[in-house]
Amino acid sequence: MRYFLLAILPFLAIFLQSTFFNSYSIKGAVPDIVLVFVIFYALLNGGRKGAYYGLCCGLLEDLFIGRFIGINAIAKAITAYVIGILQGRVFEENVIVGIIGVILGSIINAGLLLVLVLLNFSAFNVNELLFMDMLYQTLYNALVAAPIYIWFYQSSRRGLLKGTGEI
Amino acid sequence: MLLATMRYTSSTRAEITVAEKLLRDSYAPLQSGLNEMRRGINGLGLHFAEKKNMNAKIKQLNREKAQLTMENQRLQEYEAETLRLRKLLNFGEENKEQFGLEYARVIARSPNNWFKVITIDKGAEDGIAQGMPVISPDGLVGRISNTSQHSAQVTLITDREMAVGVILQDSRETRGIIEGTGDSYSLAMINIPYYAKVKKGEKVITSGLSEFYPKGIQIGTIQSVKRESNGLLLSATVKPAVQFDKLEEVMVIAKYNPVSESGINEGE
Numbered sequence: 001m002r003y004f005l006l007a008i009l010p011f012l013a014i015f016l017q018s019t020f021f022n023s024y025s026i027k028g029a030v031p032d033i034v035l036v037f038v039i040f041y042a043l044l045n046g047g048r049k050g051a052y053y054g055l056c057c058g059l060l061e062d063l064f065i066g067r068f069i070g071i072n073a074i075a076k077a078i079t080a081y082v083i084g085i086l087q088g089r090v091f092e093e094n095v096i097v098g099i100i101g102v103i104l105g106s107i108i109n110a111g112l113l114l115v116l117v118l119l120n121f122s123a124f125n126v127n128e129l130l131f132m133d134m135l136y137q138t139l140y141n142a143l144v145a146a147p148i149y150i151w152f153y154q155s156s157r158r159g160l161l162k163g164t165g166e167i
Numbered sequence: 168m169l170l171a172t173m174r175y176t177s178s179t180r181a182e183i184t185v186a187e188k189l190l191r192d193s194y195a196p197l198q199s200g201l202n203e204m205r206r207g208i209n210g211l212g213l214h215f216a217e218k219k220n221m222n223a224k225i226k227q228l229n230r231e232k233a234q235l236t237m238e239n240q241r242l243q244e245y246e247a248e249t250l251r252l253r254k255l256l257n258f259g260e261e262n263k264e265q266f267g268l269e270y271a272r273v274i275a276r277s278p279n280n281w282f283k284v285i286t287i288d289k290g291a292e293d294g295i296a297q298g299m300p301v302i303s304p305d306g307l308v309g310r311i312s313n314t315s316q317h318s319a320q321v322t323l324i325t326d327r328e329m330a331v332g333v334i335l336q337d338s339r340e341t342r343g344i345i346e347g348t349g350d351s352y353s354l355a356m357i358n359i360p361y362y363a364k365v366k367k368g369e370k371v372i373t374s375g376l377s378e379f380y381p382k383g384i385q386i387g388t389i390q391s392v393k394r395e396s397n398g399l400l401l402s403a404t405v406k407p408a409v410q411f412d413k414l415e416e417v418m419v420i421a422k423y424n425p426v427s428e429s430g431i432n433e434g435e
Contacts, residue, residue, distance in 0.1 A: 014194075015194060018198065018276055029280050032279060061278065064191070066183055069176040070170065072279075116173065125347060125348060134280075
């Protein structure tokens with residue numbers, strides 16, 4: 001059940017990002033719920049597992065978008081690995097930790113995406129609007145992080161996402 | 168391996184992979200369903216918080232008022248949709264012969280902020296193919312970037328990778344290139360010769376000098392003009408004619424025979 005849920009979460013997140021959240025964008029920015037799930041998974045399960053999960057979730061997103069396939073996979077895997085370093089070093093039960101993790105993760109992820117897109121496509125139009133989009137997305141991610149983290153943490157400790165300790 | 172894949176898929180591909188097709192086709196009915204549901208319940212956002220001690224008559228009146236308000240909102244939505252569809256139909260009838268227009272609904276938008284794309288509910292099965300221009304009665308929307316069986320992805324002209332060759336509608340001479348800025352409300356027109364007379368409010372249309380877009384499709388209006396730092400070229404800010412955030416129906420130009428004249432490189 002745990003793995004099924006972990007697999008279904010990014011599917012659901014992409015669906016919501018491409019439909020529901022587009023109707024409620026902030027200055028044109030939609031939240032990256034997939035990233036939020038990846039960050040929470042990394043925070044609670046560590047960098048290595050987080051990186052694998054980030055890689056799979058990012059790849060799914062890449063296949064859906066159909067351009068620069070691999071860009072989200074790499075960015076989310078590295079972001080999760082970095083955020084995963086915090087596991088065990090912070091009070092994970094505190095929702096503020098989740099929110100700060102998402103803010104940090106969003107900044108790292110955006111920076112990585114920018115580097116990767118410029119490395120692969122120099123004609124990509126980078127302007128101040130892109131940085132504003134990054135900022136608004138980070139804020140939006142932080143906004144949705146709190147309720148998701150409460151559920152994710154509870155579920156990881158006592159609910160459907162609770163690990164059996166085998167990994 | 169991922170880096171190589173990334174490089175290979177950075178530009179528009181003629182064919183997407185089986186995995187991508189499967190994924191898109193599995194999402195398409197869900198997105199279409201949610202879209203229809205959203206239309207159906209549009210206007211149901213208002214809920215009345217009833218006070219506990221109100222008498223029965225006021226409650227009854229409030230209920231009636233709520234019903235009428237919701238009905239009114241639904242009717243307004245229908246009216247807006249009818250107007251939109253009528254506009255679309257009139258435009259379509261006039262241009263159907265020439266372009267072989269295929270109508271489609273927007274069922275999803277980009278799940279992130281990096282790429283400006285929309286997904287429409289028509290795909291390869293409906294004759295939609297990669298590269299076909301997409302328009303609305305207001306102007307140019309973008310180009311089909313790839314298709315699955317039952318859906319297609321349209322890269323909007325506001326996308327950071329898009330470029331379209333344009334001319335000014337009045338002067339017909341001034342050429343330039345419209346670049347997507349990633350902003351739904353603003354485009355950049357670049358490569359305008361320094362001697363060109365570009366005025367605020369002038370309409371910008373497609374030049375027709377490419378294999379992608381027919382000539383004369385409206386892009387937007389000039390908002391401001393400035394001289395580039397090299398002094399040889401001008402650039403302008405263009406307000407798009409299409410309201411990309413409110414786009415619900417589009418038309419795909421299925422029959423377009425491009426002119427062979429060489430000119431501005433665009434679309435990449």
